[in-house]
Structure formats: C-alpha cells, structure tokens
Amino acid sequence: MLLFIDNQSGVPIYDQICTQIRQHIMNGELKPDEPLPSIRSLAKELRISVITTKRVYEELEKEGFVYTVPSKGCFVAHQNLDRIREENLKQLEQHLTEAAVLAKNCGLTWEETAELLKAVMDGN
Numbered sequence: 001m002l003l004f005i006d007n008q009s010g011v012p013i014y015d016q017i018c019t020q021i022r023q024h025i026m027n028g029e030l031k032p033d034e035p036l037p038s039i040r041s042l043a044k045e046l047r048i049s050v051i052t053t054k055r056v057y058e059e060l061e062k063e064g065f066v067y068t069v070p071s072k073g074c075f076v077a078h079q080n081l082d083r084i085r086e087e088n089l090k091q092l093e094q095h096l097t098e099a100a101v102l103a104k105n106c107g108l109t110w111e112e113t114a115e116l117l118k119a120v121m122d123g124n
Contacts, residue, residue, distance in 0.1 A: 001024055001029070001037075003017055003021070003046060004016075004020070005046060005048070013048055013052055014052050014055045014056050014059070017046070017052075017053070017056045018056050018059050018060060021036070021056070021060060021065070021066075022065055025065050025079065026079070026084050026087060026088065031076060032076050032077065032078040032079065033075050033078075035072075035075050036057070036066060036073065038073055039053045039054050039057060039074075040053075042056075057074050060074075061074070064077055064080070065079075099113075099117075100113070
C-alpha cells in the first residue's frame, strides 16, 4: 500500500492518510480481513508520529473501514456496498461542484458543459 504525504497541501496529515487508505479499500486494492501495517511500522515508514497513525486507524474504525483485533492489529473490514456507493457519490458531487465552478469561470453554457461531460464519459 503506497501512501503519500504532501506537507505543502494544508490538509492535515492524518486526513491525507485516512483518505488514501479509504480509497485503497473502496477501490478493492485492500481486501476484507487483510492486515494493515502496525501503528508503529506505518509511523516509521511515513516518518510521522505514532499518535497520528493511531488517530488514522481510530477514525477508519469509527467509519467502519477497518476493525481492530487486540494484540493482533488492524484489519480491513468487510464493506457495505451501499456505503461505498454513498462515499463515491459524495466524492463525485464534490468533483462536479469544482467542475461547475470552472465551467462558469470559463463562460461555458450548460449545453457545452454537458457535452464536455458526455465526451469525457464516452471516452472511458
């Protein structure tokens, strides 16, 4: 599992890591019951505080993405497909909002914007 931290982004480090692990799980790159790196090893690998990695795992557990087995570690939880769909819709809405702002800034009409979206979707 590759994780990247952007110290210039202004987004808190724990949030960057949570988002990336969440994406790995939702994309199926991390499978149910697959172990995650230990809190200490992840902290060492990313050169961050153990407290930060502990916070990441606690947040992901609260959201239902991982579960903890005492003395064994953290594991990927079985995912609810409705929840994954909802997460993806939330991200899509955020990206479309950003795209709509850009379209307005470029002076595109609704029809031009819809045509561009159709072309992008047809291309994939």
